[in-house]
Amino acid sequence: MSVTAILHIVKVEMQGPSRDSSAAVASPPLATPPFARRLVVGFMRHDSSEQHAFTVKQPLDKPVHGNFQRYYHIRNPAGLDASASTADVHPALALDSRVAAILRYLSSLPKGLQSVTNALDIGCNTGKLTILLAQTLARQEPSGELRPICVTGVDIDPTLISQAREAAARARSLHRPDEELQGAQPETSSQPPSAAQPHLPVDAAFFPSVFPLLFGAVPAPRRINDADEADADTKRDAVHCAHLCPPQLDFVAAEWVNLHSRDAPSPFRYDPHELSLLQTVDTAGYDVVLALSLTKWVHIQQGDRGLCKLLARICSVLRPGGHLFLERQEWRSYHSAHGLDPTMRHKIRTLQLRPDGDFEWLLDSLGLRLVETIGYGTGLGFSRPLQVFAKRKEVSVTMAEHFMCDSEEGLPWAARSSASHA
8 A cells, every 4th residue: 555545545534434425425435554544543642732631640659658548448447336326327427446446445545535645646647546546535524615625647658648637627627617616505416525436426516518529628727836936817717717626637748767867868859837836746646546557657767777777666655544556567568569660679578576575575685565466357367456555654765765866786686576576
């Protein structure tokens, strides 16, 4: 077939059938060879018209830090407390089973939920559990006043933190407005904070879930760092939003293990001002720290010393009597990360510590005593133990300081337990 014939085929294919129906009937259909049709498609794809323009999607970065997109769509969102009747609980009020287990444990303590004023969720992803915890911990007193509590979610991926902030705005928008600000008497729908319920308070789903999409989310209160320097608009904003639940919920993008260095692993970038605020909150300390499905990724990326530094950092920010809720991944799950990056296999081979035995010994050496296992995750591949560790009143800071320093000194205790040889 000549070049002229091929160009004629291209012209006919791109213009479509003739508008003259009689001509179309009179002319027999021209058979187009397969190679010519492929050529036609090529011409159409490279046509300069906007109608045929197309783009090639760039491959997404692999979640080598455990920063999975749509993580809670992959993992079973879990649900209602096993002791609750599913017929009596609306799906909009369902809790993740881990949050329900944490609430049950805290409510069983002598001081109950009253003792929790600051909580930290390390590796919060898109903030689903962080928001649920904030909504259930920040319960109203019998007087109708909201008990103050500050919940902070931290993740290494700024994109996930942005999604978490959007989710928090939607949660605030669905909550019942404070009728006291409008001169009305508050309803008594909220339970006392000591009652750890297996579901969200009814006030958390006061508006339909579609409202934030239709009308936009309610803005979060702006932080006032200095009352003397804050302008009138900022103060009015803070007062107007003080009734929102959760009122003191913040998400920060940071590499929390090495927060003091201010370095961000590629390709992430962090806000220096937010890092400074996070350090200030860390210095004040927390009553509760969550490290859920986090240890594997820190262990692989930063090695045995990085894991020790993570545990030492947790010990340093926990107040005496505070609690760590740890959901560690088992050693066999480490090998599922081989395909995420060419270096992962080598990093895993260099590890000496193992989740079974070694982690508990390290935490005990740092002053965090294992209390009990309060539950297991649900969903295929996510049946992981949820353990509670309590910080002793008197803790030696020598080992914690040794772990947190950047010394290249070896770790002679790394193969202490039999689990290390597994």
